[in-house]
Amino acid sequence: MADPTGNENFVIQTPERVATVEAGAHTLAGAGAGVELGGADAYGMSGEAKSQWRILLGRFLHQRMGMIGLCVFALLAISSVLVGHFWQYSYTSITNNLNDPPSWSNPFGTNAIGNDMFAQVMAGVEKDIEIALTVAAMATLIGVTIGAIAGFYRGWVDSLLMRFVDLVLVLPVLAVLIVLANKLSKESDNWLGLAIIIGLLSWTYVARLVRADFLSLRERDFVEASRALGATNRRIIVKHMLPNAVGPIIVNATLTVALSIIFESTLSFLGLGVQPPNVSLGLLVDQGQDSATTEWWLFVFPVVFLIILILSIFLIGDGLREAFDPKKSRVRA
């Protein structure tokens, strides 16, 4: 799957751009969504292609929970960036107030060395989203490629790739993450490396999903019809089959975002993930747990934001699943 139009959409956005509503939704809609738009654009027919997407958008907009999830997620993403730029304290700045409870100047209080917790939590949110989107983009790109090739060619190619998937699946993920992350944690700006490791371990599910979809799609008449018209294998995979598998891919990409935040938090909580001076919500939870009973604000705010963030993404995923499921839609857009 070397389609350049598809790949462009897998590329992760820079943090600033991710954190706008549109870019957020677009990247969430994931890698798969880009492929069809890309393919349609190549023929200068994006206008027509959009109408299909407009139907899906219409269905999604009618999902109350999905919309709540999207709004919350967008709000978190936007405000994390805004806070990073405009809040009076940066997450690295040290105030004179040590271990202050929440107040007007420090809404989430301060920690033992005087960092403003509001700035810290929002920086954690931003970092978590960056990591999660990188992971989802990577996992989707790898998973879709391997799954599509395995499902399309079947035979020994399929066997080989699926045994490889099995191999990755039987790796005790946490142990591998701990070993690899341990090496990484020696570097200070390690979040990208961390994201890549999580990404390299979380593509297996989407690979199986896409393979299963492709196994059924390849038997559909339109695939044979396009072959009868002289389409090459690559063209059939990228242009004819992938757009038909886009629904589950997008939903799965969304769930990968949420799961990778959980992973990252686990690692950071164990001290193997994001390292200071960078912050992530998991790291903040770890740092705040000792004083959870005394300086509650150090613990409660990161935990609450972590839960809200993950929950909002799961809600988006559910909404997308409903939107893509023709049997469940009672709303005609």
Place this chain on the structure above:
Amino acid sequence: MTEPTLQVEHLEVDFPTKDGVVHAVRGVDLSLAPGEVLGIVGESGSGKSVTALATMGLLPKGANVRGSIRFGGDDLLTLKEKELTKVRGTGIAMIFQDPMTSLNPVYTIGWQITEAILAHQDISKDAAMARAIELLAMVGIPNPAERVDNYPHEFSGGMRQRAVIAIAMANDPEVILADEPTTALDVTVQAQVLNSLKTAMAETGAALLLITHDLGVIAGLADRVLVMYAGRPVEIGTAEDVFYRPSMPYTLGLLGSLPRLDSDGTERLRQIPGSPPSMLGDRTGCPFAARCPLAADICRETEPELVVVPSVNSALGEHRAACHFAEAVGRGDHGKVFSDGVVDNVIV
């Protein structure tokens, strides 16, 4: 006779299966002159579709194909996949049975036609789109300029099949293979689709290989007819020969099972008892013997060759049949070969 565009010789297709080798096609010879319509009729499992798929090189990898398929100076069976890709669409185009599934549900009709055009021609998207609209107009889609932006689900079955025909026409093929193009359609739109097929032939000058089990469709369209049974041609000739001088009991049976508007209403439809033989393993004798009322010992011992038999008008072409009693059957010596009695359970 002019040089044939497509010439299939001694085509044999085997599929290895767990239970043994299935001989799906056992020696098909056919030739298609430019602009000619050759109808292939036969029951399900008689090897019609496998013959068509073999011609396109679309059989699954496990299939064992022998013989030769000459097209445009090449033997398609020896071509590499890459070269075949160039032939498909431009040289030979195929129309599939079910237009509900042979169109990609996520793309507009226009996209799919331009996709077919751009796969083989180096023209601009706008030009391809203009051509797509033109093609849709030719096959009789009303408002083609607007309809081109519709998705397959917004088309009716007949319109979809016409769109499929438009796609098949897109690259001016020399041969169009239509595999039961009307079978999945409402009877009322079949005529429209057949008209579109005629238009497609007229516009592109293509020859048509029409596979169907609908003798009515064949009668209306075909110049010559090939009757297949158990993977073999059992009768081939001009449409007149096959319809007016059927010389093989199986053809007779097929014709007898067709309701006729000109009958007086007292005549019953006749059915051919039994079902086609298993294609598994080797067999001796005529494959139709077990179902044939005329079967004699010779039928069970030797498989009849496809020999020349008298034709209604031999100037139009040869008439061949594979039956030990072909001439007697052709003369009508046996009267109604299939008795009326066997269909008591059929309400006519």
